[in-house]
Amino acid sequence: MLHVHDLRQEPIQVPTRPRAFEPAARADQTIRLKQDQTIYSEGQKVLAFYQVEAGAIRIYRLMPDGHRHILSFCVKGDWFGLEQGDRRADFAEAVCEARIRPFATTGSSTFTNNLLNIALANLAKAQSRQMAMIEQSALKRVAVFIQEMAERHPGESEFDLMMCRSDVADYLGLTIETVARSFTKLRERRIIRLKGKLQRCVQLLDRDALAALAL
Amino acid sequence: MLHVHDLRQEPIQVPTRPRAFEPAARADQTIRLKQDQTIYSEGQKVLAFYQVEAGAIRIYRLMPDGHRHILSFCVKGDWFGLEQGDRRADFAEAVCEARIRPFATTGSSTFTNNLLNIALANLAKAQSRQMAMIEQSALKRVAVFIQEMAERHPGESEFDLMMCRSDVADYLGLTIETVARSFTKLRERRIIRLKGKLQRCVQLLDRDALAALAL
DNA sequence: CGTCAAATTGATAAGACTCAATGGCAGTGG
DNA sequence: CCACTGCCATTGAGTCTTATCAATTTGACG
Numbered sequence: 459m460l461h462v463h464d465l466r467q468e469p470i471q472v473p474t475r476p477r478a479f480e481p482a483a484r485a486d487q488t489i490r491l492k493q494d495q496t497i498y499s500e501g502q503k504v505l506a507f508y509q510v511e512a513g514a515i516r517i518y519r520l521m522p523d524g525h526r527h528i529l530s531f532c533v534k535g536d537w538f539g540l541e542q543g544d545r546r547a548d549f550a551e552a553v554c555e556a557r558i559r560p561f562a563t564t565g566s567s568t569f570t571n572n573l574l575n576i577a578l579a580n581l582a583k584a585q586s587r588q589m590a591m592i593e594q595s596a597l598k599r600v601a602v603f604i605q606e607m608a609e610r611h612p613g614e615s616e617f618d619l620m621m622c623r624s625d626v627a628d629y630l631g632l633t634i635e636t637v638a639r640s641f642t643k644l645r646e647r648r649i650i651r652l653k654g655k656l657q658r659c660v661q662l663l664d665r666d667a668l669a670a671l672a673l
Numbered sequence: 674m675l676h677v678h679d680l681r682q683e684p685i686q687v688p689t690r691p692r693a694f695e696p697a698a699r700a701d702q703t704i705r706l707k708q709d710q711t712i713y714s715e716g717q718k719v720l721a722f723y724q725v726e727a728g729a730i731r732i733y734r735l736m737p738d739g740h741r742h743i744l745s746f747c748v749k750g751d752w753f754g755l756e757q758g759d760r761r762a763d764f765a766e767a768v769c770e771a772r773i774r775p776f777a778t779t780g781s782s783t784f785t786n787n788l789l790n791i792a793l794a795n796l797a798k799a800q801s802r803q804m805a806m807i808e809q810s811a812l813k814r815v816a817v818f819i820q821e822m823a824e825r826h827p828g829e830s831e832f833d834l835m836m837c838r839s840d841v842a843d844y845l846g847l848t849i850e851t852v853a854r855s856f857t858k859l860r861e862r863r864i865i866r867l868k869g870k871l872q873r874c875v876q877l878l879d880r881d882a883l884a885a886l887a888l
Numbered sequence: 889c890g891t892c893a894a895a896t897t898g899a900t901a902a903g904a905c906t907c908a909a910t911g912g913c914a915g916t917g918g
Numbered sequence: 919c920c921a922c923t924g925c926c927a928t929t930g931a932g933t934c935t936t937a938t939c940a941a942t943t944t945g946a947c948g
Contacts, residue, residue: 519804521804521888522888523888527803527804527807529800529803529804540793541793541797542790542793542794542796542797547797547800548800573789574788574789574792575757577789577792577793577796578755578756578757578792579757580796581757581792581795581796581799582756582757582762584796584799584800584803585744585799587803588742588744588799588802588803588806589734589736589742589744591803591806591807591846592742592806592846593846594846594904594905594935594936595935596935596936622894622895623894623895623896624894631806631807631809632936632937633936633937633938634894634895634896635895635896635897635936635937635938636935636936636937637895638895638896638897639896639897639936641895641896642896642897655894655944655945655946656893656894656895656945657894657895657896673736673737673738809903809904809936809937810903811903811904837926837927838926838927838928839926847904847905848904848905848906849926849927849928850904850905850906850927850928850929851903851904851905852927853927853928853929854904854928854929856927856928857928857929870912870913870914870926871913871925871926871927872926872927872928889948890947890948891946891947891948892945892946892947892948893944893945893946894943894944894945895942895943895944895945896941896942896943896944897940897941897942897943898939898940898941898942899938899939899940899941900937900938900939900940901936901937901938901939902935902936902937902938903934903935903936903937904933904934904935904936905932905933905934905935906931906932906933906934907930907931907932907933908929908930908931908932909928909929909930909931910927910928910929910930911926911927911928911929912925912926912927912928913924913925913926913927914923914924914925915922915923915924915925916921916922916923916924917920917921917922917923918919918920918921918922
């Protein structure tokens, strides 16, 4: 089965004329971010959209009751900040130290065409996540999540999640405890191994078993 | 623990793969659809995208285990069928008798800007749904769903859902039984009243209480 | 050593799923 | 006209998963 997630790992293809970004993409315009630094907040005016160069970004919303829900994690190559309307509907923060490159929202029509592709890619991603969220099983959600993250490190059997359990929980719609328990189950089944003082480094031991869990 | 995610009494219209017509060159001409008629299927080439003129359309995907998940319901004024790539990633079917208008995807560049807006609108909708799906409570999901449907009939306190419980269940990631129980709770609390032989007509009795449930 | 933060583990209860049965309505055929 | 059947929605009983509340572990740092 083809996974729509596939389009996330590669820098989202902007098939026609990548040069169109040239005007906004001057060298040295890269922005460096510290951990938890805010890029924009809900309600702010939309000034630009961004591509991640390094690190990870979390896009989230706050619900009326104060609950935080993370809509997506963006890593190297991912685009974010392209919104409908001229006001931010969500927050963007650095998960860890990160670098991003801003692009102006105004542009030529060929530019608009590229924006369309980015928007469609984001839409596809959102729909895929919708599918994953529907899955009731916590273990399955976590399995899907790990796969999703693993796809961003092709060829490597070991990678750093970068985000804390709380981030994962808010992303998957679970509690911290349930996330931890799911990780433990995967470890007990020898599907993954966790490393590092905060257990955020994942080593894949049995990709097939993981894929089977994720369905 | 074996999670053989059951093929939930796979609803009705499975084996039916009615002829998908080729909208082809004859764009901008209204198409009339019968109930459950297929507009396009997964894997087909993208020939057009559509705007709903009347009735309702369900957009869904089939998971490897045969489980159906409905990504969205589209009613009058909604756009659908705008995808990334040139192949369909999902299915589109008429929920009931419906009318849609096709548009060629090879539009001029003046069109592109509008396409972007449509894509962004769909993206925003998908993200909103992601938020709603995270909500654990079945009652809350159903409340959000009814609100969502009510918003499409502004000024009216009564409207027809058009889709069956099975559709609602696949949309909300619940079982038919849980959907029915939630409807019953809303009825018992005098928040809605259900009408019609199939109880698919909703009358809003207490909008505030509904909004409170939906958070 | 004490403190802190993050993650893990444990016990309990609430909520949703599963299986099973019921009721209402429409169409069909004797 | 009435029994029969199928479809859809609803309800009931039992089981299982996860949220909740609480306690414990681990490593880092002063």
